[in-house]
Amino acid sequence: MSLQVENLTVYYQTLRGDVQALESATFTVADGEIMGLAGESGCGKTTLAHSLIRLTPPMRFVEGRVELDDEELPVWDMERMNDFRFKKISIIPQYAMNAMNPTRKIGKMTSELLESRKVDFKATLPELKRRLNLVELSHDVLNMYPIELSGGMKQRMVMVLSTLMNPSLLIADEVTSALDVSSQKAVVEMLVGFRDRGFVKSLIVITHDISILYQIADSIMIMYAGQLAEKASTEVIIHAPRHPYTKLLIASLPKVGVKYSEKRLTGIPGSPPLLLDPPIGCRFRERCPVAFEKCLDVPPFIEIEKDHFVACWKEFEKNAQA
Amino acid sequence: MRRYFGRKLLIYILTFFLAVTIDWLIPRFMPGNPVQTMLSRAALRAEAVEVMYGYYTRAFGLDVPIWQQYLNFWNALFHGDLGTSVYMFPQPVTKVIMRAVPYDIFLLLPAILLSWYAGNHFGAFAARTKWLDNTILPVGYILTATPYMWLGILLAWVFGIVLGVFPIAGAYSFALRPHLSWTFIRSVLHHWFLPFASLFLVMFGGWAIGMRNMIIYELEADYSHYLEALGAPRRLVRKYAFRNAILPQITGLALQLGVIAAGALVTEVVFSYPGIGYLILAAIQNQDYFLIQGCFLFIIIGVLLANFAIDIAYVIVDPRTRLGMTGEAA
Numbered sequence: 033m034s035l036q037v038e039n040l041t042v043y044y045q046t047l048r049g050d051v052q053a054l055e056s057a058t059f060t061v062a063d064g065e066i067m068g069l070a071g072e073s074g075c076g077k078t079t080l081a082h083s084l085i086r087l088t089p090p091m092r093f094v095e096g097r098v099e100l101d102d103e104e105l106p107v108w109d110m111e112r113m114n115d116f117r118f119k120k121i122s123i124i125p126q127y128a129m130n131a132m133n134p135t136r137k138i139g140k141m142t143s144e145l146l147e148s149r150k151v152d153f154k155a156t157l158p159e160l161k162r163r164l165n166l167v168e169l170s171h172d173v174l175n176m177y178p179i180e181l182s183g184g185m186k187q188r189m190v191m192v193l194s195t196l197m198n199p200s201l202l203i204a205d206e207v208t209s210a211l212d213v214s215s216q217k218a219v220v221e222m223l224v225g226f227r228d229r230g231f232v233k234s235l236i237v238i239t240h241d242i243s244i245l246y247q248i249a250d251s252i253m254i255m256y257a258g259q260l261a262e263k264a265s266t267e268v269i270i271h272a273p274r275h276p277y278t279k280l281l282i283a284s285l286p287k288v289g290v291k292y293s294e295k296r297l298t299g300i301p302g303s304p305p306l307l308l309d310p311p312i313g314c315r316f317r318e319r320c321p322v323a324f325e326k327c328l329d330v331p332p333f334i335e336i337e338k339d340h341f342v343a344c345w346k347e348f349e350k351n352a353q354a
Numbered sequence: 355m356r357r358y359f360g361r362k363l364l365i366y367i368l369t370f371f372l373a374v375t376i377d378w379l380i381p382r383f384m385p386g387n388p389v390q391t392m393l394s395r396a397a398l399r400a401e402a403v404e405v406m407y408g409y410y411t412r413a414f415g416l417d418v419p420i421w422q423q424y425l426n427f428w429n430a431l432f433h434g435d436l437g438t439s440v441y442m443f444p445q446p447v448t449k450v451i452m453r454a455v456p457y458d459i460f461l462l463l464p465a466i467l468l469s470w471y472a473g474n475h476f477g478a479f480a481a482r483t484k485w486l487d488n489t490i491l492p493v494g495y496i497l498t499a500t501p502y503m504w505l506g507i508l509l510a511w512v513f514g515i516v517l518g519v520f521p522i523a524g525a526y527s528f529a530l531r532p533h534l535s536w537t538f539i540r541s542v543l544h545h546w547f548l549p550f551a552s553l554f555l556v557m558f559g560g561w562a563i564g565m566r567n568m569i570i571y572e573l574e575a576d577y578s579h580y581l582e583a584l585g586a587p588r589r590l591v592r593k594y595a596f597r598n599a600i601l602p603q604i605t606g607l608a609l610q611l612g613v614i615a616a617g618a619l620v621t622e623v624v625f626s627y628p629g630i631g632y633l634i635l636a637a638i639q640n641q642d643y644f645l646i647q648g649c650f651l652f653i654i655i656g657v658l659l660a661n662f663a664i665d666i667a668y669v670i671v672d673p674r675t676r677l678g679m680t681g682e683a684a
Contacts, residue, residue, distance in 0.1 A: 085583055086579070086582055086583045088582075110582075113585070114585040114587070115585070116585070117583060117584055117585030118584040118585045119585075122583075122584065123583050123584075125576070125579070125580055125583065127576040127579075127580075130575070130576035130577060131576055131577055131580035132577055132580070133577045133581075133594045133597070133598070134577070134598065134673070134674060135594075135597050135598055135601075135671065135672060135673060136594065136597070137673075141594075144590060145581065145584060145586055145590070148586050148587050148589075148590045149584075149585060149586070177673040177674075179673065179674055190580075193584075194584070
């Protein structure tokens with residue numbers, strides 16, 4: 033098992049109280065697995081990603097345990113995490129376009145970063161150049177300032193930089209959001225290429241664009257309002273979801289061959305709850321068409337079939353009957 | 355690059371022309387007449403006053419029409435002649451100013467540069483260091499809010515009057531004449547310390563506060579977060595933040611350096627320090643057109659030169675300016 037997360041709970045501290053952005057997340061990511069993490073804005077995707085690598089205030093670690101390659105990650109300790117960052121766990125941030133210091137040449141910045149991590153830049157340079165070739169960047173970028181690159185080039189440069197130390201786990205946070213559709217495809221294919229070449233062992237790809245995940249992910253995990261809803265292989269999530277939220281989410285995606293001028297595309301009625309004072313029990317309860325009294329308790333995230341995890345009382349009942 | 359500096363130079367020349375014109379105009383808007391002020395000090399008989407008045411008016415070139423005076427002024431300026439001081443007649447203004455400038459530079463250059471260096475580094479260090487942020491920075495706020503002369507008077511009172519360790523007036527002991535000897539140098543340093551300290555402290559507070567706020571802003575920038583996410587040590591993250599935060603501080607430094615020529619008026623008045631600031635006050639009180647013009651000319655040149663130097667410095671430290679140089683935005 034590459035990544036094992038148990039009961040990870042992270043809140044945001046605000047003046048009005050804790051925002052319960054991530055509640056008892058328990059899941060695993062296997063070696064070589066590309067896991068998609070999807071859900072609507074504010075459901076805790078980015079909180080989950082950041083709490084794995086850079087948990088800073090106003091985020092507050094409440095409880096939980098994270099293991100990467102059978103080693104415990106001290107996610108709550110900014111200083112001790114430094115030993116793992118970059119080398120074992122790395123991130124392509126949401127803000128990749130602004131991720132590089134505007135007043136340093138990219139090559140200089142890379143060398144200073146590597147030297148500060150006690151890595152010999154000279155020895156790494158050939159590999160760096162090889163990877164620049166892979167993402168179709170000229171070696172000249174190392175002599176340029178970030179402003180001299182286009183958005184897409186910066187994105188690719190950050191991809192190369194983040195994976196340079198061959199981390200076990202790479203988190204790609206909304207890497208495609210700011211790109212047009214053709215660049216999106218190129219970027220996600222590069223990510224798969226990185227995995228296939230062994231630059232990274234496993235990947236968590238965060239997005240709200242499920243169609244991207246359908247192309248590249250081995251498995252998809254769906255989150256809702258800070259809770260995990262469902263995790264299964266991509267095929268199962270798309271074609272045979274079990275959680276009512278996943279069902280509605282997938283149903284609300286446009287399908288090929290359907291004319292939406294004749295048949296209106298359906299959404300999910302209602303809106304997600306505020307996490308400052310979330311409803312007790314299952315947080316999807318109020319919008320759920322099949323909710324019943326049992327849903328006032330928080331449903332556990334249970335493996336109902338092999339590699340298929342769901343947090344829904346109704347599905348547990350069905351499973352018990354079957 | 356050539357185009358960028360060419361355009362800059364044109365702007366500077368235009369600014370110089372306008373500023374000097376205004377500089378020439380302003381003293382002439384003052385009510386009263388410098389020659390009369392000068393003569394009224396010497397108690398003369400009425401007919402003697404008339405003769406003297408005619409003589410001095412001609413001597414200062416105030417008898418010709420105003421437009422002619424303006425042209426004459428530019429003409430003289432290009433010959434390096436700033437006129438004769440009314441207040442210190444018959445010394446030429448250039449000589450009066452040149453005597454004051456070394457004291458200014460000696461007082462202000464170290465005060466500005468040292469406070470800039472120390473303030474920036476201290477501010478950067480204090481930012482996000484809890485105990486420093488909570489204890490020493492309020493002191494910075496108090497310092498920067500302190501008027502120069504108030505702190506000057508306070509220092510003069512404590513160290514000059516109560517403790518009696520530093521003199522409170524003049525640039526050197528009144529018992530000495532300027533010459534090159536250890537006694538004189540020691541005296542100069544001794545007199546220099548209090549005005550220097552009052553300037554240094556106030557400016558230090560300002561730089562430290564500014565830098566601290568800039569650094570906190572930069573530490574929240576995306577590139578800082580990315581470095582942290584890749585496990586860069588605190589030292590490197592801070593170094594990068596500092597490099598970006600220093601840019602607005604450089605502009606601030608330029609503006610400060612530019613007014614060196616103006617002296618530190620109130621500080622120099624408090625300590626009777628014979629710099630340009632002290633001179634400006636005397637010139638205005640005596641309606642000395644030529645000395646006022648001369649002093650302000652120095653300020654204009656100082657500000658323009660400092661700005662030009664900063665334009666060059668920016669090109670070196672901020673690559674984004676270099677890119678802009680080819681475009682119209684420069």
